[in-house]
Amino acid sequence: MDKKSYHHGELRAALIHAALDMLEQDGPDGLSLRGLARAVGVSSMAPYHHFADRAELLAAVATEGFERLQIRKQDIQAIQPSLREALAAGGANYVRFILDNPNLYRLMRSKEFSDRHRFSALHRAASAPAATLLDLMARFLDEQSLSSPSPIEGAQLLWALSHGIGTLALEGQMRADIAPDLAYQGSLAMIDGWIAGLKG
Amino acid sequence: MDKKSYHHGELRAALIHAALDMLEQDGPDGLSLRGLARAVGVSSMAPYHHFADRAELLAAVATEGFERLQIRKQDIQAIQPSLREALAAGGANYVRFILDNPNLYRLMRSKEFSDRHRFSALHRAASAPAATLLDLMARFLDEQSLSSPSPIEGAQLLWALSHGIGTLALEGQMRADIAPDLAYQGSLAMIDGWIAGLKG
DNA sequence: GTCTTAATCCTTACGATGTAAAGTTTGCAA
DNA sequence: TTGCAAACTTTACATCGTAAGGATTAAGAC
Incomplete structure (x- = not known):
């Protein structure tokens, strides 16, 4: 020091x-x-x-971001009463993370790290939150005996919804103060659509 | 010449x-x-x-992008049999636009144009697709006699979903070839969640 | 304790970028 | 024809990423 x-x-x-x-x-x-x-x-x-170059430094920063995200994700998810609410709460939390770390999130999702070989540490860190969500989704679908959507499809849809809300809020296209709740409500709507849709 | x-x-x-x-x-x-x-x-x-500076040039390019988007949006929407399907088809089309114009779309949503005074032409062009969606959503909610979500909320949710799917696909986080269909299915799920959810 | 070696850090240098300032060319209006 | 404003050029500067090579120091071998 x-x-x-x-x-x-x-x-x-x-x-x-x-x-x-x-x-x-x-x-x-x-x-x-x-x-x-x-x-x-x-x-x-x-x-x-x-760091070999600028990209490598930024990748290290982004990696740190994914680790922080994963920690938050696990903290939040453990508290929820049901799988359905855990999924929705995960979405709201994801949006909150985006709003709390705008530029970091942008960096984390930056295309310049797409090379999986060069930035393997980043991709490893990034896959943890994805895996957590996928697992949760699979358990939910199993609990509800739903054959559609597939776990991957369901996870991607919920993920995309929150990612979309968060990034649009970041760009001022959406009120940031209600964005997390919007993600919660939207996630519930989609989940309920799955539950309802397949009964018929 | x-x-x-x-x-x-x-x-x-x-x-x-x-x-x-x-x-x-x-x-x-x-x-x-x-x-x-x-x-x-x-x-x-x-x-x-x-152009006063680089940003102003880019804003003009982005404006052109929104105009192209709006044209595509109107073309697609006119063909759909129902409002429900028009909404979902709009989502799929939006994703297709993103995938067809990756960097243009990124530019269109770039934060550096957030100053509404400086880039008023851009914001005017950008509001057209949003207004089209909002109108469609309002008509759908009216047709179904749904009091929730609000038109704005519903429009934002569908928009965010497609935006999210498109941008994640752009970053290789999602298979691009099925992304438009995913947006279609996801939109339907959410819409059906609204229809089903309020009956109870 | 000294020597060696590798890690860490510095200096200098190059090409590219955005853009400020000031000069040149050209079309058009009086 | 003259004069002026718009369109374009030249020159110049600060900043950036990074390549090449030199200086400093920590750590282990003897």
Whole structure:
């Protein structure tokens, strides 16, 4: 932690931390490698000893984001009384996460990390929340003896709904204060549509 | 159209056109003012006589995108047998538009145009598809005598669902080939959830 | 304790970008 | 014809990502 030493010692972590701060403060365009280095008090080229390039640093930040999301997801889900409500609450929570971390979420879903080989740590972190949702969905469908939708389809639909609400709210296309509730209600409507639809 | 003249004559339109091409070809990061100027055969600073800055040019491109979307929306919607199916078909069509114009859609929804004063033309163009959907939704709710959800809420939910499916498909989180159908099925599920839910 | 080595960090340099400032060319109106 | 405004160019600067090579230091071997 002594700031005077030639070797920073915690540069990698410090950069990720500074990036998280700078991301939500100045937006994604305000985030530059040079700016980060400046903020941490290190030369422009120092970050390159910990990250091959800008994308790799951003991927590390995004990975951190997925880990935070997963923690929140698990915390919330455990409390719900029923699987139906757990699914809807998961959606609302997802929207809340998006609204709490606008630029981080945008980064997490950025297309520039699509290379699964290069950013394997990111993709591993990203798959955890997806797997949690898929599991919950499968248990719900089983409980309700529904043969349609498939677990994957159902999970994708609920996910897409919350993702859509969250990102639209982020862009000011939707009132942010009611967005989580909208996700809750919308999820319930879709779930009830599945329950009702198949009876006939 | 004579390329040698000092005055291009159609620079503004030519830039927007070139930007649309370059956008889907090289991605949003490959799109630079200088690159555009080069492609059109004009100096780096020429674009600044038609657009105050980069954002203004991009806003014009995005506006063009909303106009194209609106045209497609109207074409599709007229054919549907019922309001219920028109809503679902609208969702599938929206997803198809996203998949057909990935980078254009990303641009259209880019946060950098949130200033409603500066980009009023954009916001006007963007509100047309939204109004069309809202109208359809209101007619449907009226037809079904549903007091909940409200037209706005219902429209936002269907919109968010398709937006979510489309953007997730864009990012490779979802199979693009079945995404439009997923939007169709998901929309129907939600709609049926509204119809069924309120009866009880 | 000294030497070696590898990790960490710095300096310098290049090409690309957005855009500010000021000059040049051209079409059009008086 | 003259004059002016619009369209376009040239030049210049700050900032960015990053390539190449040099300086500093921590850690282990002897």
